[in-house]
Amino acid sequence: MEYAEAKAKVIEELTKKLKSKSKFYFNDLAGILEMKPREAKKLINDMVTDGTLEYWSSGSTSMYGLKGTGKQQAAEHEE
Amino acid sequence: MAKHKTPMLDQLESGPWPSFVSDLKALADERTKNPKKLDFQVPVDVVDDLLGLLELSFKDGATHWKHGGIVGVFGYGGGVIGRYCDQPEMFPGVAHFHTMRVNQPGGKFYTTEYLRNLCDLWDLRGSGMTNMHGSTGDIIFLGTRTDQLEEIFFELTHKFNQDLGGSGSNLRTPSDCIGAARCEYACYDTQDLCFTMTNDYQDELHRPAFPYKFKFKFDGCPNCCVASIARSDMSFIGTWRDDIRIDQEAVQSYIGGEIPPNAGAHMSRDWGKFDIQKEVIGLCPTECMRMEGKKLKIDNKECNRCMHCINVMPRALRIGKDRGLSILVGAKAPILDGAQMGSLLVPFVKAEAPYEEIKEVIEKVWDWWMEEGKNRERLGELIKRQGFQKLLEATGIAPDARHVKEPRSNPYIFWKEEEVEGGWTRDVNEFRKHHLR
Numbered sequence A: 001m002e003y004a005e006a007k008a009k010v011i012e013e014l015t016k017k018l019k020s021k022s023k024f025y026f027n028d029l030a031g032i033l034e035m036k037p038r039e040a041k042k043l044i045n046d047m048v049t050d051g052t053l054e055y056w057s058s059g060s061t062s063m064y065g066l067k068g069t070g071k072q073q074a075a076e077h078e079e
Numbered sequence B: 001m002a003k004h005k006t007p008m009l010d011q012l013e014s015g016p017w018p019s020f021v022s023d024l025k026a027l028a029d030e031r032t033k034n035p036k037k038l039d040f041q042v043p044v045d046v047v048d049d050l051l052g053l054l055e056l057s058f059k060d061g062a063t064h065w066k067h068g069g070i071v072g073v074f075g076y077g078g079g080v081i082g083r084y085c086d087q088p089e090m091f092p093g094v095a096h097f098h099t100m101r102v103n104q105p106g107g108k109f110y111t112t113e114y115l116r117n118l119c120d121l122w123d124l125r126g127s128g129m130t131n132m133h134g135s136t137g138d139i140i141f142l143g144t145r146t147d148q149l150e151e152i153f154f155e156l157t158h159k160f161n162q163d164l165g166g167s168g169s170n171l172r173t174p175s176d177c178i179g180a181a182r183c184e185y186a187c188y189d190t191q192d193l194c195f196t197m198t199n200d201y202q203d204e205l206h207r208p209a210f211p212y213k214f215k216f217k218f219d220g221c222p223n224c225c226v227a228s229i230a231r232s233d234m235s236f237i238g239t240w241r242d243d244i245r246i247d248q249e250a251v252q253s254y255i256g257g258e259i260p261p262n263a264g265a266h267m268s269r270d271w272g273k274f275d276i277q278k279e280v281i282g283l284c285p286t287e288c289m290r291m292e293g294k295k296l297k298i299d300n301k302e303c304n305r306c307m308h309c310i311n312v313m314p315r316a317l318r319i320g321k322d323r324g325l326s327i328l329v330g331a332k333a334p335i336l337d338g339a340q341m342g343s344l345l346v347p348f349v350k351a352e353a354p355y356e357e358i359k360e361v362i363e364k365v366w367d368w369w370m371e372e373g374k375n376r377e378r379l380g381e382l383i384k385r386q387g388f389q390k391l392l393e394a395t396g397i398a399p400d401a402r403h404v405k406e407p408r409s410n411p412y413i414f415w416k417e418e419e420v421e422g423g424w425t426r427d428v429n430e431f432r433k434h435h436l437r
Helices: A003-017 A026-032 A037-049 A071-076 B007-012 B020-033 B046-060 B112-125 B146-159 B190-200 B202-206 B248-256 B308-312 B356-372 B379-386 B388-395 B428-434
Strands: A053-057 A062-066 B099-102 B129-132 B139-142 B216-219 B234-240 B289-292 B295-298 B323-329 B343-349
Touching: A003 A026, A003 A037, A003 A062, A026 A037, A026 A062, A037 A053, A037 B356, B007 B020, B007 B046, B020 B046, B099 B146, B112 B129, B112 B146, B190 B202, B190 B216, B190 B234, B190 B356, B234 B356, B248 B295, B323 B356, B323 B379, B343 B356, B343 B388, B356 B379, B356 B388, B379 B388
Parallel strands: B216 B234
Antiparallel strands: A053 A062, B099 B139, B129 B139, B234 B323, B289 B295, B323 B343
């Protein structure tokens, strides 16, 4: 899958789900891309690097979200 | 004078043990006095506010930390854990209180200069509070602000040649024992293997793509000083496959009392004359030792590497010469289903650079877990859910009696039709001729 196509697919699917949740497990993203996790990893990493996605971590678990979305984003930029 | 009144925390100082509260108060006081005239990059009262916040949490019976965060350093999905306080107006010093995990040096060997550099950096750009060491072994920096993260990371990497460790759904910072550097029991070079895996799996360490955390730990011998068998998803424990070497003269010296047992570790009290029968032979869990006249004999094929005899008589008994390691999988702490110890996957493999055989096993395990594991499911839970046989299939490792938990008392194994000559098909009518319904 081309990077641009993968990115569009991830943005579309995550945007659709934004009303109910803003953070997703890695395997949710691999599922959207219909790829095995190891194959999906490079594309997903590139999406983080170019600022499409961002990491969220509780310390024990990591999740991914569209950059700038979710309650956490608002809370962490309050001063 | 303390910024906040902390009567409940003060009570913790009254016990017989050193208290973290006293340490925090001392640090808060030092930051206020600032004898080194540091230009603190996080609030000077960060430690005061931490004490105040903790007192409030005790009073309310609830935490005042928010859950998780999005902060990190560029390109890394681990190593920084975002922490924010939900009472930032009352405790502005800990409004941001992020944790940074620093990848500890192999075997935790470091110089005082290295430690001093890290502490100076953290006094300036963080709270000054550290945790030496976290349960994964990392050097933990407790409490800094978002704007300091990249600054700290730059200095760590550029000045001190030091990386961050793992957190979240990553490979966690690999951890090893001191190994051959100081220990005669080391069956392989733990530090070389740990260092190689840390470098070869940088992507797994820094970019989260696993269902949950994954821990490697490297123990040079079955004494398991880093407790890999209990604490790591994949545990590498040194072992040997030939015989324990026996120096019969030294055995006699232990019996005669010329050499103190356990290298003299218990000499502070008189335990009486050393009794090899009672203290060594009688304690062997597989009963594989005996005296024949003045000779100590070991039935090596029965030895299960408990290490007791070697620990008691290190000058008489030595590990074998044909050395390597065993790989065990699936240990974890008790969040779900209780704690689990590791299960033996690879009974013996030579541990020689570039460790291709070991990496092949690791990557097959990861492929299986990444595809089959549910979100937040540890490897040990997946093994329990799908069965150890599935793991053997995924890794292409042939079943072995040593994979059976209790081979002497419970040899039950599930066979598949293709593994049994003739399969399952049978002529029921023929069967009924000999077996009534």
